[in-house]
Amino acid sequence: MKVRKSYLLLASVTVWILLGRLLNGTHTLQIATYENTAFTSYIGEKALDFRGNRTESTAFIYFFNPIRGAIDGFVQIIRNLIAVPAQNSVIPIIGWLGVVAIVAFAVYATSQWRTALLAVSLLLACGALGMWQFTMDSIAMTLAAVLLSLAIGIPLGIWAGLSDRVLKIFTPFLDLAQILPTLVYMAPIALVFMIGAASATIATMIYSIPIAIRITSHAIRNLNQAPVEAAESMGSTQKQKLTKVQIPMAKQMIVLGINQTVMAAVSFVVIAALIGAPGLGKPVIEALIIRNVGQGFVAGFAVVFLAILLDRSTSAAAKRQDSFIPETEKQIKTKRITLIVAGILTIVAVFMSRTMLWAAVWPKEVTIAPQVAKVTNDATAWILENLTIFTVGFKDLISYAFLNPLETQLAASPWYVTVAMIVALALIIGGTRIAILSFVLSMAIVLSGLWYEAMLTLTQTIVGCLLTMIIGLALGIWTGRSDRAERALRPFLDAGQTLPAFVYLVPMLGLFGPTRFTAIATGIVYSIPVVVKIVCEGIRAVPHSLIEAATAAGSTTRQIITKVQLPAAKKTMLLATNQGLIYVLAVVVIGGFVGAGGLGYLVIAGNSKPELQGKGLIAGVAILLLGVIFDRIMQAGARRSS
């Protein structure tokens, strides 16, 4: 049965290659970037009409516009507080000194002074990079999105935690949110809520609410049920059970969920600059567009600092909840006194930042931005001059060995050959249902008129995923087998997962220039941590007794890895591949505007070029369809292999 399957796969690939060679260049459905098909221009017109309706249709007047207004207002209040002056004012309500003091106080109050010190240093570093106002804007956007996300996500999460029915209803949406590339839903939201802070906030919320729901419901569901049952046996009402038992017990996990929600929000807020989010995303995008690596690094560092700051302060708060035993009276007393002192100092600082100009506006002279830009620009130049052999060599190697042949095969073959191949693969790996689904979705892409672009994106995603899996598997097996390796790599993996994908584009642009390879490399770097983590866990989950038995039977290390650990962890491997694919796809499309082309470019261009709006919207859908095809085939494969 197994053997037959791999023969089938081999046979269909051979047929595919032969057909592709034979019919090369025919029926590729390629159209020029600025060309529209009847369908794309129809959608473009519809979008235009839709937008024109903003002041007329009831849906807008009574629903969308009020929401936009409310959220805009909410964001504006927070921005006025720390980032931008309100209407008839020249400075924000709280100047930089006040913000630094408040952050220090808040972090100190929820965790410890060391974390507070780190937070202050990172904040000052952002200021020194000349990014104070952008940073404040990003914080304000993140704060607004997080507050709203939690206000919605935590209650829904609790609800889903208590009721199986509700969870069942939510699950498909939560699953979809996990595979939805971020780029996909920005354009439709911007269409409804206009480019600007409101759209950015809503898009961010769509990204982060599922995370809050998922973790909260998980927290409630995975509580030790014994105390919950005991509370019920004592005659508690549902409400008493919830407020006196379940929520207090789940608090620690929920705080962890807050941390994850914050991190999701901050990484999205940066990317949401594409639809008008104020903040650090703007200078990053600008730098990427004008290919100024130095400036990109300056803004990119600020993003990294902000991410670390938010991660450290929220995860430290979660850690403090580790034990249910509160501090002793004495500890509480000392902390209370220091808190009072710190509170007074904070109030003084805030007051100063409202009355003295030096404390209100970040002094322009205090900056290291030019130096950082120069150093990174010089470094890039040096690399381009001296290491081209390696970077270009690597790039060319991958391009000639993988990218070009695959692109020829996927994009330059007639569309019906490629569709047939996808359906055949789905049939062999996933079965009839998956094959039908793949056929329908592929045909939808064909009919949308963006087949050629989709195949470019597919090529890049597959190659990126392939490389990710090679590197990720190696690192994952290594860390899975060695505690030392795990300890050494863990900080990088954690850090890698908290940074927004966007900032990886900057150094990759420096290394590889504006090519599709930059997008692929970014995708690889971004998705390796998650793949390594999953593989590592899978290897570690293989029962020790299996390995002992194999060792006792005289297996070599290589045999143990290939004959015992990998097969036993097969399901995890497939899961890792699936995650890798989804991550790479999400990043590769963002790489669209540093020269990767494909669907991602259309989506991003659609935001700014009216004539491409229709194409952009459809491209977003096409990305989603590609993602779903991948995801379904891989998931089915994983299910069947287990």
Next chain:
Amino acid sequence: MSSASPMISVRNLWKVFGNNPEKVIGSPDALLTRTELRAKTGNTIAVRDVSFDVAPGEVFVVMGLSGSGKSTLVRCMTRLIEPTQGQLQFEGEDILKVDNARLRELRKTRFSMVFQHFGLLPHRKVIDNIAYSLEINGVKKDARHARANEVIELVGLQGYANAYPEQLSGGMQQRVGLARALAVDPQVLFLDEPFSALDPLIRRDMQQEVIRLHHELGKTMVFITHDLSEAVKVGDRIAIMRDGAIVQIGTPEDLVANPADEYVANFVRDIAKSHVLTLKHLARKAEPGDATDGPELAANTIIRDAAQVILQSHKPVRVNDNGAALGIVSSEDVLRLISGGA
């Protein structure tokens, strides 16, 4: 014991897990074994047509192997699990008919449960764990703490009122569990394998504790265990369950002396007979040559407790059941029983 009206009365109680549970009861499927039924309909009969009474002040023990339905039965009795069918009365009140408010009322004031895994609230101090049920009863803080301190003393946890559960050993945590159950002064305690998670020495202490509390407070108890020696030690009567059904109910002596079937016999085989049987079981007619002027002992004396007197006496002991002479027991009779003979 059967004379007084029962505290709890269970009649034909069923609990079937899975879809359409009512359909299984009364159908031919109900006769299938667990595995067969599960394969066929996906249902599990956890409690099968169970009936028994618990008298006021009695300690009623339910025993059985893992999976025999003990926990399900005890949870059905407090409706933490809804029974599928049957009657359940508490002091004459039909528990299965009461609405949620009344059920909560009963749980708050009349029944208490003690759990195998303690089920303490990790975020509350010992005293607030114990005061929890008073708190949801609306008792003011001072009053409920005063009461909690009383029960803390009762279970011997003085000095730990302000500790948190995770700072206590398992045995102490279960004392908190007991104290919590006693705080509302309930009429019935349900204990689901309360000491299974404790190590043997602590377990023995805790068994003593339950016996002491029972003597002091006279609560009715339904006590679940799979440890026979524990059952014998604390129980007035023992019900033995297999695959959801009760196979036999009786005093420890009944079970050892007249096991209903092989299953029960296997169950009680490991028990030292001298620990459960009374002199009544050993008493025989005096044969010619037996002295009939030995010391006199009551028929309901446990053999273990009588052994010393019998073995030290040169003459067989005369057994007396409320004034009627049942016969005699000699040293040889006792030795034969202890060494494993009939």
